[in-house]
Amino acid sequence: MTGLLELLGLGASAELLSLSGWGGNLLRGLANSLQIAFGAFGLGLVIGLFGAYGKLYGGKVTRDLLAIYTTVIRAVPELVLILILYYVGSDIINKISEAMGGGRVEINGVAAGIWVLGIVQGAYATEVLRGAIKAVPVGQIEAAKSYGMPAFLTMRRVTIPAMMSFAVPGLANLWLIATKDTALLAVVGFNELTLETRQAASSTRAYFTFFLAAGFLYLMVTLCSGAVFARVEKWARRGQPSLKGGAR
Amino acid sequence: MKLKALLAAATAAAALTAGAAAAEQVKIGIAAEPYPPFASLDSSGNWVGWEVEVIGAVCAAAALDCVVTPVAWDGIIPSLTGQQIDAIMASMSITEERMKTIDFSDPYYNTPAVIVADKSMDIEPTPESLAGKIVGIQASTIHQAYAQEYFKDAELKVYQTQDEANQDLFAGRIDATQADSIAMADFVNSDTGSCCEIKGAVADDPAILGKGVGAGVRKGDDALREALNKGIAAILADGTHEKITAKYFTTSIY
Amino acid sequence: MISLKELMQPHRIVMMLVFAGIVIWCAFALRWDWIPKYTPLALEGLWTTIWILVVSTFLGFLLAVPLGLAQAVGPWYLSIPARTFCTIIRGTPLLLQIWLLYYGLGSLFPQFPWIRSSELWPYLRQAWPYAVLALTLSYAGYEGEVMRGAFSGVAKGQLEAAKSFGMPRFTMFRRIWLPQAVRNVLPTLGGETILQLKATPLVATITVMEIYAVSSRVRSDTFIVYEPLLLLALVYMAIAGVIALAFRRFEKG
Numbered sequence: 001m002t003g004l005l006e007l008l009g010l011g012a013s014a015e016l017l018s019l020s021g022w023g024g025n026l027l028r029g030l031a032n033s034l035q036i037a038f039g040a041f042g043l044g045l046v047i048g049l050f051g052a053y054g055k056l057y058g059g060k061v062t063r064d065l066l067a068i069y070t071t072v073i074r075a076v077p078e079l080v081l082i083l084i085l086y087y088v089g090s091d092i093i094n095k096i097s098e099a100m101g102g103g104r105v106e107i108n109g110v111a112a113g114i115w116v117l118g119i120v121q122g123a124y125a126t127e128v129l130r131g132a133i134k135a136v137p138v139g140q141i142e143a144a145k146s147y148g149m150p151a152f153l154t155m156r157r158v159t160i161p162a163m164m165s166f167a168v169p170g171l172a173n174l175w176l177i178a179t180k181d182t183a184l185l186a187v188v189g190f191n192e193l194t195l196e197t198r199q200a201a202s203s204t205r206a207y208f209t210f211f212l213a214a215g216f217l218y219l220m221v222t223l224c225s226g227a228v229f230a231r232v233e234k235w236a237r238r239g240q241p242s243l244k245g246g247a248r
Numbered sequence: 249m250k251l252k253a254l255l256a257a258a259t260a261a262a263a264l265t266a267g268a269a270a271a272e273q274v275k276i277g278i279a280a281e282p283y284p285p286f287a288s289l290d291s292s293g294n295w296v297g298w299e300v301e302v303i304g305a306v307c308a309a310a311a312l313d314c315v316v317t318p319v320a321w322d323g324i325i326p327s328l329t330g331q332q333i334d335a336i337m338a339s340m341s342i343t344e345e346r347m348k349t350i351d352f353s354d355p356y357y358n359t360p361a362v363i364v365a366d367k368s369m370d371i372e373p374t375p376e377s378l379a380g381k382i383v384g385i386q387a388s389t390i391h392q393a394y395a396q397e398y399f400k401d402a403e404l405k406v407y408q409t410q411d412e413a414n415q416d417l418f419a420g421r422i423d424a425t426q427a428d429s430i431a432m433a434d435f436v437n438s439d440t441g442s443c444c445e446i447k448g449a450v451a452d453d454p455a456i457l458g459k460g461v462g463a464g465v466r467k468g469d470d471a472l473r474e475a476l477n478k479g480i481a482a483i484l485a486d487g488t489h490e491k492i493t494a495k496y497f498t499t500s501i502y
Numbered sequence: 503m504i505s506l507k508e509l510m511q512p513h514r515i516v517m518m519l520v521f522a523g524i525v526i527w528c529a530f531a532l533r534w535d536w537i538p539k540y541t542p543l544a545l546e547g548l549w550t551t552i553w554i555l556v557v558s559t560f561l562g563f564l565l566a567v568p569l570g571l572a573q574a575v576g577p578w579y580l581s582i583p584a585r586t587f588c589t590i591i592r593g594t595p596l597l598l599q600i601w602l603l604y605y606g607l608g609s610l611f612p613q614f615p616w617i618r619s620s621e622l623w624p625y626l627r628q629a630w631p632y633a634v635l636a637l638t639l640s641y642a643g644y645e646g647e648v649m650r651g652a653f654s655g656v657a658k659g660q661l662e663a664a665k666s667f668g669m670p671r672f673t674m675f676r677r678i679w680l681p682q683a684v685r686n687v688l689p690t691l692g693g694e695t696i697l698q699l700k701a702t703p704l705v706a707t708i709t710v711m712e713i714y715a716v717s718s719r720v721r722s723d724t725f726i727v728y729e730p731l732l733l734l735a736l737v738y739m740a741i742a743g744v745i746a747l748a749f750r751r752f753e754k755g
Contacts, residue, residue: 022291061513075742076735077700080714084731087323091330176592183595187408187707189280189320194598199282199289202411205418205440207609211602215594222593322718326727349725382627384709388722396723405629405709406719412605416709419608420618421627443612 029196043118048125073123128170172229277333280318281409310479341458355460365424384413384422547716562641570649591643633705692749
């Protein structure tokens with residue numbers, strides 16, 4: 001193996017990327033990236049679920065406010081949103097905490113990243129989930145209501161399971177956006193994969209090697225998640241007629 | 249799926265509240281982008297360099313419980329005013345422009361600004377010589393302010409880090425760069441920097457280039473400023489400053 | 503579009519008043535004195551953003567057509583490379599792609615001294631060609647995937663009818679297949695272009711002076727944080743609005 005790499009003139013690159021070299025840093029960065037992406041995706045889902053319900057069943061004011069939220073978030077570049085949310089967010093939290101008599105709140109990098117990207121994800125998730133809930137046949141929800149099922153139980157037992165198959169492709173896409181958007185946090189100085197790569201690259205001057213290696217890591221994440229989501233989609237569609245080769 | 253979401257939200261909330269409980273730690277902000285030989289990351293993920301050691305020594309002398317916190321250089325002052333960090337010790341020069349927004353401790357080092365260019369290029373550190381040339385500078389630095397004021401006839405390219413400007417100097421995309429003399433001495437002695445040499449220091453303008461490098465603190469945070477001043481004075485007096493300097497440089501930089 | 507009557511509902515009037523209040527508060531409580539000094543620079547930056555957006559969208563779309571076609575009907579030696587390209591572009595962050603192209607390629611230049619004396623050097627020295635290239639490839643990658651669906655979505659019967667009339671293959675492509683595929687993707691094109699707009703600030707990290715870079719410059723010169731960012735967000739919203747309206751009109755007409 002080493003001989004082969006040496007032959008290709010890649011010996012130096014392999015040494016740089018080894019775990020005892022800078023490879024460990026990249027993997028640490030990847031772990032941070034995934035943690036932030038995971039949290040942001042989760043927070044986005046929560047916001048999205050409330051947002052979708054608000055948009056579908058909320059009052060006029062709720063609906064208008066949510067429309068403003070989704071429109072603004074989807075029209076402004078993520079990089080700009082991240083800067084605004086990052087600086088404004090910590091400022092507001094501190095002001096609130098001081099007003100309530102509490103001390104200063106320290107926000108660690110991962111939490112701040114989750115909050116910033118989660119707000120962005122929430123806007124997209126709202127639209128995805130709204131579409132999915134709308135696709136659930138009204139009769140099913142009405143049937144639950146007529147049995148006297150409480151609203152929350154209806155949501156948990158009927159709406160969410162029924163909408164899953166419609167929501168999964170959109171959510172898969174959102175997850176991929178979340179993993180890739182973590183790269184933007186490099187610009188505000190979070191130690192995620194892209195910043196670790198940049199640090200490694202500028203310390204060793206091997207820009208090409210490290211950017212390629214990071215690209216490979218991101219690609220692996222994408223491909224693996226693709227496989228996972230394909231299974232999830234299959235599971236969510238269980239019991240439904242297959243889309244492929246169905247009756248025509 | 250929902251469980252995951254709740255879990256993530258709960259972790260985020262926990263991280264927020266847990267932070268609030270931590271007592272009186274002083275967060276010292278450094279630039280997240282490497283700035284050798286003052287602060288850079290080694291391959292095991294630790295921050296090393298002259299300034300990192302000085303931070304440790306100052307905090308020890310002032311009996312402060314310091315945590316080194318990397319923040320993007322570009323947003324380091326907003327991070328300070330936004331209370332994400334308590335002090336900046338990132339080779340930030342004390343300038344009048346910055347004093348409008350933040351306060352500074354006493355200086356802990358002082359070095360001139362120099363122009364670096366390719367060895368084959370006949371460049372002098374003067375506005376006339378740089379006219380029509382492409383000059384690379386790091387964003388939000390005294391060098392950017394200086395170049396914008398004096399090198400009006402040069403084409404300025406603004407980089408997020410000095411390292412990227414150096415990289416483009418090496419690649420030949422820029423003709424020259426202006427930066428700190430010590431950082432540049434380190435660069436021209438490296439493999440990639442062998443292309444280039446220091447062409448000389450630019451004419452001093454204390455209003456822009458400042459009065460040395462100090463620790464930045466929030467306006468009105470006099471307690472911390474005094475503590476840092478005391479720490480800086482102590483390491484200057486007991487020779488710690490000199491000892492750390494000798495490890496990295498051949499000449500004194502105070 | 504929302505009619506005036508719909509806009510005049512009580513809750514909306516209240517919201518507009520609140521919004522107007524916020525705007526007035528912003529106008530007086532925040533600092534805007536830097537605007538006159540930076541207006542020329544901002545206009546230049548705006549122009550850079552717009553031309554980079556237009557050029558990269560246009561070139562990207564041109565590249566997306568063969569990519570979509572190759573994936574939809576091409577033989578394996580065309581479809582596999584096309585699919586690989588789309589997967590790589592869509593699977594990695596654009597910021598990383600931009601840095602790889604600019605700094606990655608740049609770090610290789612000194613190994614080839616002849617590059618500096620070549621005719622391409624004046625372009626290779628500047629940042630915008632890399633910005634345009636990266637954004638074009640990115641748009642092509644995402645839109646190529648959409649075009650694949652669009653080409654497969656054209657009804658087979660129409661193509662068979664054209665064939666039975668003895669229409670040459672290229673004419674068939676030009677007259678029937680392409681127009682229908684383009685009409686299929688038109689509704690998504692507006693959204694994709696807005697996504698492309700949102701990607702443009704990333705090129706500021708490789709020294710292109712577009713509108714985002716101008717706002718960073720204001721931030722670093724004056725230490726004013728929120729105001730330039732808020733104004734910047736407003737500018738992007740305005741451009742996105744114009745794009746959305748333009749595509750809506752285009753779709754109808």
